[in-house]
Amino acid sequence: MTSFPIDQVRAQFPALARTDDGTPRIYFDAPGGTQACRPAIAAMTRHLEEGSANSGGAFSTSIETDALSQAAHEAAADLLGAEAGDIAFGPNMTTLTLSVSRALARTWQPGDEVIVTRLDHDANVAPWLLAARDSGATIKWIEIDPDAGTLRLDQLPSLLTRRTRLVAVGGASNALGTLNDVAAIAGAVKAHSDAFVYVDAVQSVPHVPTDVRALGCDFLACSPYKFFGPHQGVLWARPEVAASLEAYKVRPATIDPPAHRFETGTQSFEGQAGILGTIDYLEWLGRLIAPEAPNSRRAALVAAMHGCTAYEREIGERLLAGFRAIPGLRLYGPPTMEGRVPTFGFTLEGHHPDAVAAHLATRNIFAWSGSFYAVEPVERLGLTDKGGLVRVGLCHYSTAGEVDALLTALAELR
Template sequence: MTAFPIDDVRAQFPALAAKGAEGAPIYLDGPGGTQICAPALAAMVRHLEAGTANSGGAFRTSVETDAMSEAAHAAMADLLGGSPDEIAFGPNMTTLTFAVSRAVSRDWREGDELVVTRLDHDANVTPWLMVAQDRGMTVRWIDLDPETGLLRIDALPEILGPRTRLVAVGGASNAIGTLNDVEAIVRIVRAHCDALVFVDAVQSVPHVVTDVRALGCDLLVCSPYKFFGPHQGVLWGRDELLERIQAYKVRPASIHPSARRFETGTPSFEGQAAVLGTIDYLETLGARFAPDDATRRERLRAAMLGCHAYEDALGERLLAGLGTIDGLKLWGPPTVRGRVPTFGVTIAGHDPHALSEALAAHDIFAWAGNFYAVEAIARLGLAESGGLLRLGLCHYNTVDEVDRVVDVLTRIVRSASAR
């Protein structure tokens, strides 16, 4: 198997070259937003420097902008396993989810039902709670097992019914890393009702192969700034479903035969250009693992498989190190199996925010709190104690960084205990 080219990968991220008081900073904040790769930056600048324009004009800059936008939609389709007409860009996942929630719920009525989970980021909960409030609908919950960090999907058949209109689930938890079995959830839904399945894949797309056809869902959203690109949101929707959804748009743009009916107003074309650069980066990485005659989709798949294997190795090393720290508790799956490399921990007697600040003093960047996963943190019983310290790995982290994190965190805990 081809060794993972970590040195070449890191060379593609300008932010990793920065120097702090103790050397290069360690970025463990990826679940909140990764660093952007150089090809994305170059593509954004190139688009702006060459002359940008709005869409639909006969002049050069508009024609070139339209061509770039088409290419960006096609590139995202290859990453997710869909088709270009099924892709829409937006400012972020949350905005797209609110827009979709309003559009798909036009015909829902009092007494209809929605299903959400106790594990999701609130961006995949509150939009649906607000729909339920507006329509007089009943909200049902897929519970979270605090001991395992897994959704209780065994109870899902009892939650579903003839008036269930939509089930909203996450691909992976942004707080504790649990990787949900979306395919199994979709199968259960299809067997028991005629509801739509909406997937928040913001945390899963950066770490695992995404194939919307295999998942079987109806709608999926993700965020390029969580997978080495710019601040954008992306919506994928099944084409036959999109044909019958009326999006909220101004009248001249209200009729569109594709997902782009959800692109309200003038989009960030420079953001789309940067997304195209991000996919180029991932494709180039995947070419190291794929056959010479592989398609772009196959190279992207190879890239994600390579990243996943490398991140698993880093995660195993981190978990081994964390296991030596007195009082540390890992929340969620106990190994790298069934999770993405996002590790939510608590340490007895230590406030998570204080730990985050102490790590920051050593140029180790990690978040603490609830990360908008308010239902999950509450279900874990951590809402009153400051939530979690979150350590998030991705494919540009290194073994040396993992060892340094464990060493620094160990010293922080021992120093505090000695006072």
């Protein structure tokens, strides 16, 4: 294995030490939500214990809340390669996407076109279907290659016209793990149209470095509870694009900086504290992995993600090699760690996905079964009426020993 401080990493996650009747828990449910790191838990607790208040007041607890919120916006911006004013927080990625879809749909007319994909989580499909229905816009689809589990990007240029208003695409598939080349997609969109590009990065941000400027998109949304923090949503919006939109919000709420128009109602400041703690943890990890990196938070965060990517690639290849040795196991999506994140969807011949997940649970291995809101890809794979997929997901706190335990448990079914 590549040198990676796995013991120090695991010590930062209190949930990893829990057992059930003496049996260690193996958390392979990460695509649905990771465990929270100690700095995130401590930051949330500290905010609530030391006195909390709403923002905008002249008294000390409100001033502290404003400072906390500003620091959280700055930290999230550093994670994504952005500016603090271009970040909006919300309860989750889905809610933020629905808010943006409503604002964008106000500008659409009958005959305008929206492009979505058959690979995405429904949170980056249904909001656009609803917005198109309400505005009279037409929906077009980028199909998938069922055998490869990848997007048919060769179709994209022919789908783009002067009436294309939006292209919605995922950073990585939450069902198959497929990693999309967002920069290439955004480049193709901009070369052939004036459309905006909206990226669901919920599954990519936990596993690969993210730079919104390099990606060339106009919006990017992600979820801190998928990268070791609390249940929150984060939206990055290109400032000139956000400034052009009228968001649905109450009249006194701010519209400056532009992205903040999507922060409706009183925010979860304890959640923002947790985001700040999470990014503090990732910064610590980056400095541990790459002490020679430039002395900036952004550089440390990029180093952390590169280190996690390399480690996850190694344990992911170990898992894939084990899958190939199990008769009747069919993997969907890329066959190697090239072009994917460590999220794996598979079926096991003769066993319903729910039964496989239940068997793993008896071994204290936590995994999901079903469609995971990935309605379109599961349908295109012909698995909707067969119970969908079994899904396991690794992350940087997973171990080779846990991978081996999963493979042993699956082999028991054969």
